[in-house]
Amino acid sequence: MADFAPGGKFERESRTSHIHIINDEEVAAYLSHCTIPVDAQKVEFHDSFKYDIAYPDANTIDYFIAVDGEATTLPVNEGFPSSLVTFFQFGTLVIVSEDLDNVEKKPFVAAADIKKLKEIKRDKFVMPTKNVALKNDGVDFKTVVRTSIQDFFRKEHSGNTPLLETVFWLIFEKYRTDTVKQEYVLAHCPHCGTVDIVLEKDKMRLDYSWECTEPKCRKNIFLTDVFLLFVRMDNETGAEAIVGYLKNVIETFLLLHTMKSLLEIEDGLVNQFLLVKDGPLSFSGETSRIYRPVQKMISYLRAKNNINLVGVESSGPFVDHARQIRDKLKPGQAFLLNNKHIYTYILVGDPRTQQYGERTYYGGKLIYKSLDGRVYVLSMPVDNHVAYYNRPELADFANVQEVLFCIAKLRCDIYENALIPIAVINKLISLSTQSGTKILEKFAKKTVKK
Numbered sequence: 484m485a486d487f488a489p490g491g492k493f494e495r496e497s498r499t500s501h502i503h504i505i506n507d508e509e510v511a512a513y514l515s516h517c518t519i520p521v522d523a524q525k526v527e528f529h530d531s532f533k534y535d536i537a538y539p540d541a542n543t544i545d546y547f548i549a550v551d552g553e554a555t556t557l558p559v560n561e562g563f564p565s566s567l568v569t570f571f572q573f574g575t576l577v578i579v580s581e582d583l584d585n586v587e588k589k590p591f592v593a594a595a596d597i598k599k600l601k602e603i604k605r606d607k608f609v610m611p612t613k614n615v616a617l618k619n620d621g622v623d624f625k626t627v628v629r630t631s632i633q634d635f636f637r638k639e640h641s642g643n644t645p646l647l648e649t650v651f652w653l654i655f656e657k658y659r660t661d662t663v664k665q666e667y668v669l670a671h672c673p674h675c676g677t678v679d680i681v682l683e684k685d686k687m688r689l690d691y692s693w694e695c696t697e698p699k700c701r702k703n704i705f706l707t708d709v710f711l712l713f714v715r716m717d718n719e720t721g722a723e724a725i726v727g728y729l730k731n732v733i734e735t736f737l738l739l740h741t742m743k744s745l746l747e748i749e750d751g752l753v754n755q756f757l758l759v760k761d762g763p764l765s766f767s768g769e770t771s772r773i774y775r776p777v778q779k780m781i782s783y784l785r786a787k788n789n790i791n792l793v794g795v796e797s798s799g800p801f802v803d804h805a806r807q808i809r810d811k812l813k814p815g816q817a818f819l820l821n822n823k824h825i826y827t828y829i830l831v832g833d834p835r836t837q838q839y840g841e842r843t844y845y846g847g848k849l850i851y852k853s854l855d856g857r858v859y860v861l862s863m864p865v866d867n868h869v870a871y872y873n874r875p876e877l878a879d880f881a882n883v884q885e886v887l888f889c890i891a892k893l894r895c896d897i898y899e900n901a902l903i904p905i906a907v908i909n910k911l912i913s914l915s916t917q918s919g920t921k922i923l924e925k926f927a928k929k930t931v932k933k
């Protein structure tokens with residue numbers, strides 16, 4: 484049997500339980516009908532998708548901005564474990580490229596080194612997750628959750644505007660200099676379910692909400708309902724299903740918000756920044772539709788600016804695959820991933836009938852092996868990701884040489900696939916259960932109905 488664990492690091496215990504499971508007759512019979520991704524030895528490369536990366540002569544990127552978040556779901560009260568809240572923490576970190584030159588010579592990022600890097604900005608958010616009502620409210624659970632999300636997006640962030648302003652800017656294409664979109668079609672109303680609700684730009688209220696246009700409903704629709712997270716919430720079973728999606732949406736919008744601020748401060752300023760996102764450049768589940776406005780916005784802005792944005796994956800099948808094939812790439816080489824390669828060697832599927840990332844991605848994926856031999860799974864914005872996954876070309880990415888140069892510079896010795904900013908944020912925001920619980924107790928005392 485193939486060794487699926489990266490580096491062959493099976494724990495003794497899990498190895499034993501694996502043998503037990505494989506020996507079960509019924510399981511063995513089932514497995515005989517299954518196919519799994521193939522061994523590294525059998526992977527065939529399409530050589531035209533391999534590129535030698537020449538590092539740029541001059542650097543235009545002087546700063547790195549990274550965002551990462553964490554979510555912990557806990558019972559509000561030990562005696563009643565079915566009432567849950569989720570505690571989100573997000574960190575935004577700015578690193579000056581020059582400062583990194585001194586830090587990078589050390590094997591670990593120490594607390595003193597972190598101080599040399601710029602202050603981390605933290606955003607916290609508590610989301611009622613199951614069976615929690617707010618005092619003096621009398622509304623259903625879904626409304627409680629939707630309101631808490633809208634309230635988080637209402638808070639001011641960098642540039643002293645709320646995240647809601649960035650959502651508004653994005654969906655009505657306010658970044659355009661020629662024309663602005665007048666309406667956005669919401670797939671359906673969170674209350675009455677009426678489909679294709681037209682949200683008119685000029686009818687939005689000051690609190691970033693609209694009245695449902697269905698005469699029998701007329702209830703409040705929030706700007707943050709464009710993420711369609713309410714589809715996965717239920718008054719009884721709760722909102723646990725949206726935690727991962729919401730975390731990704733907030734991480735993305737914290738970055739887009741910073742990007743928008745940079746664009747507004749000064750022409751060309753954004754070119755000096757590399758924005759680093761933990762995870763791929765995509766939206767999943769119900770939030771996936773938002774990939775389209777994001778892709779449109781980046782494509783438009785790319786004509787005049789360098790939008791240096793990169794998603795970095797630290798786990799999952801693409802990272803497993805990158806480790807498997809690392810010896811097949813030369814240091815300094817990038818391998819662009821197309822549909823056929825993905826569905827033949829990485830994911831289960833048929834490349835003839837499936838289109839990777841069709842309704843979720845705004846970036847193209849690549850594996851990059853840096854000069855010091857580390858492999859990274861990255862995604863960067865492309866104008867047309869369907870075209871990219873059919874026939875990727877290095878020219879689909881903007882400023883790719885410099886971005887990859889920066890990625891190599893951000894290497895982190897603590898975890899192989901992580902980058903320094905992400906590792907630093909992780910370290911700073913990671914919650915001990917104790918401090919999380921304390922904050923939750925405070926929250927529960929203040930706001931939760933007894």
Ligand SMILES: [Zn+2]
Nearest residue numbers: 672675695700
């Ligand atoms: Zn309605």
